[in-house]
Amino acid sequence: MPTALAGRETERRNVGRAKVDAKLTGASMSSSHSHVIAPLIVGCAQFMHQFDGAVITTAVPSMAQSLNEDPVRLNLAITCYLLSLAVFVPVSGWMADRYGAKRVFISAIVIFTASSVLCGLVHGLPELIILRTIQGMGGAMMTPVGRVIVIKSVPKLKLVTAMNYITIPAALGPLLGPSVGGFIVTYLSWPWIFFINLPIGVAGILLVRAYIPDIREEDAGPLDLRGFMLISLALAGLVFGFSAIGRGVLPMSVVATAIGGGAICGTFYLLHARRAANPIIDLSLLRIRTFAVSVTGGGLFYIGTVSSVFLLALLLQLGFGLSAFQAGLITLASAAGSLLMRFTFRPLLRLFGFRHLLIFNALLTGAFLTGCGFFTPATPYLVIIAALFIGGFSRSVQFTAAQSLAYADMPPEKTSRATSFSAMAQQLMQSVGVGFAALVVHLSLAWHGRTVLAHDDVAPAYFALGLASIISVFIFWALPAQAGAELSERR
DSSP: OOHHHHHHHHHHHHHHHHHHHHHTTTSSSOTTTHHHHHHHHHHHHHHHHHHHHHHHHHHHHHHHHHHTOOHHHHHHHHHHHHHHHHHHHHHHHHHHHHHOHHHHHHHHHHHHHHHHHHHTTOOSHHHHHHHHHHHHHHHHHHHHHHHHHHHHHSOGGGHHHHHHHHHHHHHHHHHHHHHHHHHHHHHSOTTHHHHTHHHHHHHHHHHHHHHOOOOOOSOOOOOOHHHHHHHHHHHHHHHHHHHHTTTTSSOHHHHHHHHHHHHHHHHHHHHHHHHOSSOSSOGGGGGSHHHHHHHHHHHHHHHHHHHHHHHHHIIIIIISOOOHHHHHHHHHHHHHHHHHHHHHHHHHHHHHHHHHHHHHHHHHHHHHHHHHTTOOTTSOHHHHHHHHHHHHHHHHHHHHHHHHHTTSSOOGGGHHHHHHHHHHHHHHHHHHHHHHHHHHHHHHHHHHTOSSOOHHHHHHHHHHHHHHHHHHHHHHHTSOTTTTHHHHTOO
């Protein structure tokens, strides 16, 4: 783009952003602290959501024994939670615009917290499944709507800092979940993995009421009901299918039917979105290059990094024979790396810019994931801890950079829809990644004729996930050199 046109485009985006900022001058939150307070509140809510998803996996054996259920059947509670997330994430942006992001965010925390406490009081699997489904509804609203609040309530120059505050708690949740979950089921009892959400949820509600401004769009438009049904069925089928693939829980015919049905509904949605005046997932947003790269390149990255948490639990507990608590303590190295990123991200972004940072860091993460495939029971724990520390750092860098880049050129009035789109893509890619990793492990077991997992059955999955991260480099390479320059303060 010629310099004059680029200048006018930048001025247009700044004017649009200024209008949004002007609406917030009367908000109860001080503008000088909005880029810190709002992201921390939202980040803590997202921590609760991510932590809950990670900690329950560790507690499944204890829960199964207490409820007199087969652990395989108990996984239905996890699957129903994921399905509920998939179904309700697409409508979250419209609800934030229609009813106000603050009101929807508070309602989401209330639903999530109340159902979480009730999960700790159940005496059977049917009640647990129902309550986990309701909990997933709250979680589906919490993450994207919280992000909408932050993006619309901070100046654009502070957006990267704000996203940093959000992504750190969100990244720590899956990393701390195994260690805390292992401690709870070892020294307390499994209901406490749900009760622990009560003080966090109550504090979150009070803080949101006190410090978060009431933000909504003047004209949200009607709900695209047909599109909502199609995209929800598509996501439900795909998430369910990929979550079950490679685990041997369901017949492959059921898995293939779910994935095929989801793909068909997704195809019908694509046709519908081309004709609809106000589609619930606006595919035209992909014409914005920075957003498209964030969704596609970030999606490939999510496939590898989110699945690595699942693989690490398999490797340490089944491959190395460690207890859940011991394995969780080792994963704390990743959490320490994520925390370090909080203090170094802005200098790195200012030095390299989005394009080079995303490229180099994708290569670093690919090398980390590939390296994990070479871990054996004889590998010194210090080497594993050092690798996990680097991996946690690079993982958080990529999360923050990719999620911030999505809003670099996004018109303010389309922020809510863009957030729903991005959250939906992340949810789908996470399910694809975990399913793909489980399938590779299953194929390795079949290839070696084993029924008990060994450490070298996890290695091929790590190699494949590392390749997915490296492939994302080609997508980030297509970014212009000055992509996101306004956010990185780099000219």
